[in-house]
Amino acid sequence: MWSLMSVDEQEMPMGTDRVWPILLFLLIGPGTPGCQPDPDPVDRGLNDLPLSTTRDSAGIEIVESVRAAWDGDGWRVAREPTVTIGHTSGDERYLFGEVVGAVVLRDGRIAVADRQAYLIRVYSPEGVYIEDWGGRGEGPGEFSGGLRKLLPYRGDSILVKQFASSGSNIYDDRGRFGRAAAPEMWLLFMHDRPSLGFDPSASSAGTCCTLWGPLPNGALLGSYSDMVSMAGSGTRRGSVMAAIVPAAGGAPEPVGLFNGGQYRVDSEGHLRELQFQVRFSMTVGPDGYFATEGDAYSIEAYDADGSLRRIIRLARGPSPVTDEVKADHEARLRAQSSPEDDEWLRRQLTVPYPSHLPAFDWLHADPEGNVWARQQRFGTEDGISGATTYEFFVFGADGRHLGVIELPGSLEVYQIGTDFLLGKVSDELGVDRVHLYRIEK
Numbered sequence: 001m002w003s004l005m006s007v008d009e010q011e012m013p014m015g016t017d018r019v020w021p022i023l024l025f026l027l028i029g030p031g032t033p034g035c036q037p038d039p040d041p042v043d044r045g046l047n048d049l050p051l052s053t054t055r056d057s058a059g060i061e062i063v064e065s066v067r068a069a070w071d072g073d074g075w076r077v078a079r080e081p082t083v084t085i086g087h088t089s090g091d092e093r094y095l096f097g098e099v100v101g102a103v104v105l106r107d108g109r110i111a112v113a114d115r116q117a118y119l120i121r122v123y124s125p126e127g128v129y130i131e132d133w134g135g136r137g138e139g140p141g142e143f144s145g146g147l148r149k150l151l152p153y154r155g156d157s158i159l160v161k162q163f164a165s166s167g168s169n170i171y172d173d174r175g176r177f178g179r180a181a182a183p184e185m186w187l188l189f190m191h192d193r194p195s196l197g198f199d200p201s202a203s204s205a206g207t208c209c210t211l212w213g214p215l216p217n218g219a220l221l222g223s224y225s226d227m228v229s230m231a232g233s234g235t236r237r238g239s240v241m242a243a244i245v246p247a248a249g250g251a252p253e254p255v256g257l258f259n260g261g262q263y264r265v266d267s268e269g270h271l272r273e274l275q276f277q278v279r280f281s282m283t284v285g286p287d288g289y290f291a292t293e294g295d296a297y298s299i300e301a302y303d304a305d306g307s308l309r310r311i312i313r314l315a316r317g318p319s320p321v322t323d324e325v326k327a328d329h330e331a332r333l334r335a336q337s338s339p340e341d342d343e344w345l346r347r348q349l350t351v352p353y354p355s356h357l358p359a360f361d362w363l364h365a366d367p368e369g370n371v372w373a374r375q376q377r378f379g380t381e382d383g384i385s386g387a388t389t390y391e392f393f394v395f396g397a398d399g400r401h402l403g404v405i406e407l408p409g410s411l412e413v414y415q416i417g418t419d420f421l422l423g424k425v426s427d428e429l430g431v432d433r434v435h436l437y438r439i440e441k
Contacts, residue, residue: 063399086433101150133175218247255306369397
């Protein structure tokens with residue numbers, strides 16, 4: 001099981017002898033560098049402050065947490081998986097080319113998307129092979145483009161996202177094709193971008209669209225690629241437009257414009273990401289969706305129609321990019337490059353740094369409405385490249401900060417259920433396996 005982390009331990013670098021799963025984190029409160037100062041730090045200790053405060057601002061609830069609610073009674077995620085799917089060699093039904101998604105179906109079966117094989121492979125709740133769905137081709141139920149993501153759709157179906165030009169499709173729980181999903185987003189972005197209201201001088205930093213998942217009413221939540229103004233040179237933020245595609249299909253409805261990543265436009269008009277890129281992220285919950293712009297410890301909660309319902313905050317600020325962090329990052333870049341990569345390395349080392357490190361870079365929501373916000377660790381032992389751990393800040397359905405769970409950086413989380421966590425682990429040989437871990441609450 002995961003061990004406990006105190007306030008003092010949180011500031012320590014993660015050594016190789018430390019157990020990686022950590023279930024409790026006591027959030028650093030006011031008076032700590034990078035946070036709002038305590039109004040009376042002498043007479044008012046961290047433990048004397050309320051866990052969180054809730055107030056109303058123009059009909060929008062704001063929940064700000066000073067410290068974690070868990071106090072030795074937090075959730076635990078098993079250190080070892082209860083189900084492992086995937087082999088290094090042997091039976092081809094358990095050999096994956098490249099796993100890009102996995103989901104636990106309503107009856108407990110586990111569906112795994114293999115990009116190289118153009119297949120959805122289905123296994124029993126115990127990880128025993130049952131059947132394959134799909135295959136490469138243009139026929140019903142087949143995949144014409146590379147698979148990118150696998151998501152549950154309204155309980156008994158799945159949403160299979162392919163590369164933009166191949167669209168995304170919905171299949172039932174037996175692998176039978178249902179319908180195309182949100183093709184209008186791709187068509188508008190590629191062929192009628194001015195109708196979306198983007199700045200004519202803006203350039204796309206990506207290939208089109210991200211589908212974040214189905215809303216409770218069957219509509220699909222998506223967002224367009226970062227759009228970055230190319231007028232003049234300098235550093236700037238991209239803009240991300242979120243949209244909802246009705247369950248019956250049709251034109252996507254814009255529901256918000258958010259800050260995207262940080263970019264540098266040089267004098268020749270080339271667009272590059274800054275070091276330690278911030279990431280806009282969204283996730284779908286049981287009664288709406290959540291969004292974060294990645295540069296602050298803040299999450300916005302929306303109803304399914306796009307109305308802002310709640311702002312969730314931590315009473316802490318982002319960490320500055322120190323000389324130590326820069327030196328560690330550059331040392332990792334040099335260690336990972338070879339002589340033939342000299343030009344690439346030279347270009348990477350000229351990319352500017354932001355003033356602060358990212359906060360949350362990915363969101364998940366479980367069926368109970370709890371939000372898991374991922375943050376990558378930085379420092380002399382855990383840098384941007386080859387980081388060994390992620391911290392997941394867990395927020396309850398009411399917006400309160402519950403605590404932090406630490407997971408290994410090699411685990412890519414695909415789905416968080418009421419009592420399980422499903423993801424992919426790649427070993428040193430690049431072999432993918434799907435792991436299911438139990439969550440004890």
